[in-house]
Structures are given as structure tokens and as C-alpha cells.
Amino acid sequence: MAGTPPKEWVSTLGYAENRGTYFRGRYKIGPGKYGTVSDSTGATIKFRTKRDAEQAANDEEAKVRGGTWRDPSVGQTTFGAYASRWYSAQDLAASTMQNYKQHLENHLLPKFEEMKLGEIFASDVARWEKEEKTVGYALSSLKTWRTTLHLVLEDAREEGLITANPATRRRGRGKRAGRTHHRGPEKVITSPLGLLLIAERAALLSGRDDEFVACVTAGYTGMRWGELVGLETEFVRRGSIRVEWQLYELDEGKLHRCPPKDDSYRDIDLPDWLSKLLFDHVDRATPQPCACHGHTYVFRGLGSANKAAHRPGAKLVDVARRAGVSPATASAVLNRPSVVAETTRQSVERAIADLGYVRGASSGEPAAHWRRSGFATWLFKPAVTGWYPKRGPNEARPVPLLAEPWPGVPARGRGANSRANASWVPIATGLTPHGLRHTHKTRMRELGTPPKLMDERMGHEDGSVQARYDHITREMRARLMEGLTGEWEAALDARHAMCARSPVAALDELLRARA
Structure with missing residues (x-):
């Protein structure tokens, strides 16, 4: 408590209270409220004489009248104890709770856990921030963690546990020069042709069409990663996608089914060609309800599900036996379809469909859902750059390719590098899956799409007066669909023009139709 008290309740003198074996000083701090002279830890000071107690009480009351008094009991709670209580009291989305937990456990508690709230000063916060920066963390991450620290301490201030928030950044303070050098890199985007080539490469890396359809869908709808992974078949409709749920990946490895970010429920218009591509994919893949959520999703994960290696599944030799060809011929259909007779290729493809064979997952069923890191590391980034990234003891290396058929098929198995005779050139180095969302926004801007319609597709909300008086018409939607279709057909x-065929079945059908 601070400030000058009203005159009607200010007494002129403190007084001494006899406690039998000692005296304590008492002074008025508010209407009907009295304080006790205490030390810096909040413990009552025991005086031997009445005179000493009265003198100390008068000194404290003079501080009250002068507006400089501070309650000695304030700020005695440790940051760790308060942060634990604060976190337990929150009732937020699972993703937000996970982020707060990470910020506290990994970056705030190691520094402030044992410190009392009242002993945390702005200099301590600045020192912590400088130490984190020295470790090499990105400035954007530091800003996020400091925001969480400010939020915790601000709630402590509102509860009266501290008198001021030491994490508040005063305006006009701090280093101004050189700020532009610390800005994060601008998001990399790509062109419609770049998107098509990346989607094709991702499908070649996975050995199936799922990744081709998913990358194209992300690039032409601007869906968030969680919305794409969590897209259920019932929300794929003729001419639109309904964004109703997302799958958010938590630390424990679980995928939490929750509403889209910021409750951005929306319908995303689809060009006719994309609507057909999605429906054809669902018909071809025939997805089943997943065991973890009980819902049927458009896209499946890649790689074997847990314990899948112990379950029987169709293998390439089973496909060859059913089609009446050798395993080498069946492999050629997957890797070099142009060298196989058309009737043989059709027999093998029918056997693949009948047996439900999935390349790379013959030891069992594929996992129900993608994992963000696995998709980005082993599919998307190699498709974008042509290189597998450094991982553990393994150095970064080019994706080993068999040059035929174009654009090259990844060589697999033992001796892949020695058999490889080609490699991919980078398409858009630095592009991430989220960069496809930036790409879609940029393409809409290039097509002259009205801001209101762009915000609707992206799941953004503009609360300005201008946006309130802006409306979307059927003609606006039609022009956008025509523009996206034109870019797709040009790609x-x-x-x-590069090559009339593709090893990716879905793209091969599209190329033959265009021809």
C-alpha cells in the first residue's frame, strides 16, 4: 500500500503495545487497519522498551503520511510458489497451457524460482534477458518468454503481492541502434509452379499421393498445419472445405482435437479442380476412423504406427504374386513406370489397390497422423532443398535419385548412394510448411482479392470500422476461383513442358488430362 492517506483517519502518533516479554510498535495504515513494525523479511521486531517501540511506530507512521510507506509483508512469496499457483488457476486451451508450461519450466523458473517476488527488480529481468540472449535464443522467443513473465508478475501485482511489475518495459528505453539486424528473416514463399514441383517431390519421397494432395491443398487454401492434419472427410464438400477442428500436437506426443486457432471456424471455397483432387484422393485412399480420436481424416500419417512391425501387412512380393509378375517388375512399376508395359502396369496397380499395399509401410499400417517435425524434416524440407538435413551423427546429404523417370525417383535401401545418378536442385530454400500459408496470401494479393475475402480464407479477423462496412459478394468469390484455377493450369x-509424365499417379493423371 502506498500514497498519502485521507486526513480523517491519519493519527498523529504511533504507539507501543505491551506483549508481556517485549513491546511492539503499532501504527495506523488505513481506516480500522493497523500495521506492526517489522523487519525486511516481514517478521515483527520485538523491542525491549516502550520508548523504542513508540519511536519506531512514529517513524513508520511518518512514512504513511508522506506516501513512502511499503507493506513489509508484500513480496515475500517466492516466484516459484506463486507461478505454480498461478498456472494451476489458468483455464485455457491445451496449446496455450502447454506453451506457458514450457516458458515457465525451461526459461523462467531456472532463474527466478527461489527469488521472492518483492526482490525481483527490473535489473534482474534485464540480466536474465541478456543471459538468454547470450545462449543464442532468437529474439522473438525472448520476447515471448518475457511476455509470459510480465503476465505472471502483473497478476501478482493485482493480487497485492507486489507493488510494481518489474517486467514492464518502459517506453522510450533500451537500445535503438541496430534493431534491424535482429529482425527475423522474412518468410520464404514460392510460385504456383514451385508449389507443384515441391508437392510432386514430397510424394516421391513418401512413395504415395497423400503428400502431393496435401501440399497442393495447403498452398491453395492457406490452411494452418493443424487444420490440414485435422481435416475430416465429412468436412470436404463439393466446392468448399469446412474448417471445424484442428489436431494440435502436445509435448506428450498426443494430438489434441480442438477448435481452430482463435475460433476461426470458416468455409474455404475450392476451385473445381481442387475439389475433384480431394474427392479422388479420398476415394483412392479409403481412410478409416483412427483409433486415437474415432474420426475419419483425409490425410494419413507416414511410417508405421506403434507396434505395426509386429502385424502382418501386404509386402511388395505379395503384390508381385497377385499381379503374376516378378518382384523386380513390381518395383519398376513404382520406380520407373515408363519402362513397363501398360497392361503390366495396370495389373500391378490393381494388385496394389486390392491388397492395400502402402510403399514404405509394408511392415504394417501407416500411422494415423503426420507429426509436424517428421513431415517437415523428412518430406517437406528435402523436397524444397533436395537435401536431407543434418540429424544426430548424420551429416546433411543430397537426396539420392535415380534419374529416370523424370524428375528422379529417390533411391532406397542399402547402397542407395552408389546407385544414385542424379540429385534435385533447390526450389525455394528456407520455405517451411507454414510458408505455404504465406504463399497463398501473397497469391491472393497478386490476384487482387479484396481484403475481407482474404481474411475469411486465412481465418483472420479485422475489427476495424472499414472491415465492418466491407462485404463479400458471389462475384468476388468467383473471380478468386478463376484466378487460382488460371495459376494452377499455367503451372x-x-x-x-518439362516432362509429359510423372511417377506420382495423381499428377500423372492431371498431366495426361492437360495434354
């Missing part, structure tokens, strides 16, 4: 034509 297909450019890809067809």
Missing part, C-alpha cells in the same frame, strides 16, 4: 502446362 501444369509448365510442368508438362
